[in-house]
Amino acid sequence: MATNMQGAATGTDGPILVFDSGVGGLTVAREIRRLLPAISLTYLADDAGFSYGDWEEAALIDHISALVGDFVAKVQPRAVVVACNTASTLVLPRLRAELTIPVVGTVPAIKPAAEQTESGQISVLATPGTVRREYTRSLISQFASEISVNLVGSRHLSAIAEDKLAGRPVDLLRLKGEVEACFVSQNDKKTDTVVLACTHYPLLLEELEQVSPWPVRWIDPAPAIARRVCSVLISHQQEGERKVNIHFTTGRSVDPNEFNRFL
Ligand code: DGL
Numbered sequence: 001m002a003t004n005m006q007g008a009a010t011g012t013d014g015p016i017l018v019f020d021s022g023v024g025g026l027t028v029a030r031e032i033r034r035l036l037p038a039i040s041l042t043y044l045a046d047d048a049g050f051s052y053g054d055w056e057e058a059a060l061i062d063h064i065s066a067l068v069g070d071f072v073a074k075v076q077p078r079a080v081v082v083a084c085n086t087a088s089t090l091v092l093p094r095l096r097a098e099l100t101i102p103v104v105g106t107v108p109a110i111k112p113a114a115e116q117t118e119s120g121q122i123s124v125l126a127t128p129g130t131v132r133r134e135y136t137r138s139l140i141s142q143f144a145s146e147i148s149v150n151l152v153g154s155r156h157l158s159a160i161a162e163d164k165l166a167g168r169p170v171d172l173l174r175l176k177g178e179v180e181a182c183f184v185s186q187n188d189k190k191t192d193t194v195v196l197a198c199t200h201y202p203l204l205l206e207e208l209e210q211v212s213p214w215p216v217r218w219i220d221p222a223p224a225i226a227r228r229v230c231s232v233l234i235s236h237q238q239e240g241e242r243k244v245n246i247h248f249t250t251g252r253s254v255d256p257n258e259f260n261r262f263l
Helices: 026-035 057-075 085-098 110-116 128-132 134-143 157-165 172-182 201-211 222-232 256-260
Strands: 002-005 016-020 041-045 079-082 121-126 148-153 193-196 217-219 245-249
Touching: 016 026, 016 057, 026 041, 026 079, 026 201, 026 222, 041 057, 057 079, 057 085, 079 085, 079 222, 085 128, 085 134, 110 121, 110 134, 110 193, 110 217, 121 128, 121 134, 121 172, 128 134, 128 148, 134 148, 148 172, 157 172, 157 201, 172 201, 193 201, 201 217, 245 256
Parallel strands: 016 041, 016 079, 041 245, 121 148, 121 193, 193 217
Antiparallel strands: 002 245
């Protein structure tokens, strides 16, 4: 396990633990940082388990429960943020049953997309795991039964985002191939809203805009998740609290700059 620590943990009021299979959860961590500039954050990237998209469901639940349980014992956070749709759509009930601190999840932003679409044609771009989930289907029937919802599972998009953050160039043609199924034009109605239902995808927003056949509204739920985190915290930023960032990965060693520019 690779670790980079800057400073020490903050004592009784622990950090917020933000967790993802890789660097995608940094898009959520950056919004939390915007709202809580001095709070301590611990970021856990389970890159040894990346990508979660193809994991078998029962195995993924057990894996995440053990990993997050270990880290909660280790860093004593004041809250856990599962900054991963593929994990949240599966593991939230288990984590909430096992932990005594608030657990905030990240699930596909189908409700705001259904509220904002004008054409009534939306797409949900996610990992194959999130697309398969019962949880996702139930969000659609609860909040988007009146509109047309196109579920698009991408095998490689989160890996392309990992590559971008590691400084490798993004192949726009390959990117286009991953997302072109999002763009539907049917009976004069075109997709006007795409839900970024994987926390990695906002890292590619600029490139996604470049390869889109027409402009769409991209929904990144990170700001809403950060607001939710603020509302459930047991204790907010303390007077005089000093920002501390700690990063863990389960696989490769970490370049602290990769994380720190988001936090
Ligand atoms: N960032 C994760 C999500 O929000 C999953 C990425 C992956 O494991 O491929 O779904």
